[in-house]
Amino acid sequence: MRIGVLSTTYPRDASDAAGRFVKDLADALAERGHDLEVLFAEDRTIAHPTLDGAVRLSPLRYAWPRALERSFYGGGVFENLSRDPLALFGLASFPWSLAHAARRKSAQMDALISHFLVPSGWIAAGIALPQIAIAHSADLYLLERLPGRRQIARRIDERARLLFVSEQARARFERVLGRGLRMAPIISPMGVREVPYVERQEARRLLSLADDDLVLVSLGRLVPIKGHASVIDAIAGLDDVRYVIGGAGPESENLEVRARATGVDLRLLGALDSVGKAQLFAAADVFVHPSLVLEGGRTEGVPVALMEALAEGLPTIATRAGGIASYFKADSEQLRLVPPGDVAALREAIVAWLRGRRVSRSRFRPSVHPVPRAEELALQLEEALSALVSIGRT
Helix, strand or coil: CEEEEECCCCCCCCCCCCCHHHHHHHHHHHHCCCEEEEEEECCCCCCCCCEECCEEEEEECCCCCHHHCCCCCCCCHHHHHHHCCCHHHHHHHHHHHHHHHHHHHHHHCCEEEEECHHHHHHHHCCCCCCEEEEECCHHHHHHCCCCCHHHHHHHHHHHCEEEECCHHHHHHHHHHHCCCCCCCCEECCCCECCCCCCCHHHHHHHCCCCCCCEEEEEECCCCHHHCHHHHHHHHCCCCCEEEEEEECCCCHHHHHHHHHHHCCEEEECECCCHHHHHHHHHHCCEEEECCCCCCCCCCCCCCHHHHHHHHCCCCEEEECCCHHHHHCCCCCCCEEEECCCCHHHHHHHHHHHHHHHCCCCCCCCCCCCCCCEHHHHHHHHHHHHHHHHHHCCC
16 A cells, blocks of 8 residues: 655654654554655755655655744754744744645555644645544644634544544544544554663663662653653652653753752763663663643643553553543553652652662563554554545545
């Protein structure tokens, strides 16, 4: 099947988190023998390749002059807009560029997959091809605030079968839609890829961590919604605790200043490729994903990093924010949930986990929580698209 993928971003290198789940799903579909082409916003500062393994890439120019291409990558759309008002120009012009390219290439496509309902799902809805529209979280937040949002939602629903990363995301969309969905949706977080194996002792040596250190880790962009500052506050005063974060972003300096002020041993590793991610997980005692609910109600969906940590068998602490609260109904032997922004509850959960880690450093094998793999999700979407193609409509 010839599948066009519409997205706002695509990873620029092996350590780039931007659009990582777009790549993982595209790779998994290509491995099943499908012909994939991804259309996405270019990063004007680099020369994008036209091929990533078996997946063809079409980076799109989206602002004139190019100096106005400031909307995507880095901290993400909302963080970019908050720091640079000129990012709005590219955000307004990108839908036109994506629509023009998608319509031009649609004759060579059998089906479409769009990541993010706006703008990608809305653009795809104007093309007469079988399609799946994937709703994440930031796109729903934007859709809920757009003028004409009900008309946009109904246009997408009339053309596509939808995939939501959680039931909460589905409920949010249906509130905008004003009725039930036309077709039964797919409910699944983005699938994860297997992480390379690294011995714990070797990982700690590479990261300059002692064997008896108590190591908390997080993985993700350094932006406010990830809540890393709350972990620093929660572990202030705890002896022998190291907090190691894999990721890059505009909050790095603020996190370092906060750690120095509170006496926390913080280590920022920068953006990690798959090997670096494997070392981070192997060195960890506990994984923490302290996602927040920002002012205005913006939350995350079901973060891929959280799912990867669970798949690796790591004891995990996360907050009941956004899609996390919807997908994980309660605490388990492997996962402890705390209210978002509650530093005291986060500290209590961390202390409880770390106290146990001094005695046992075993992992949960297999993971207590079933974690969808990218390969499994690719098969599910293949079957869904094949059914849509076979009936010649959506």
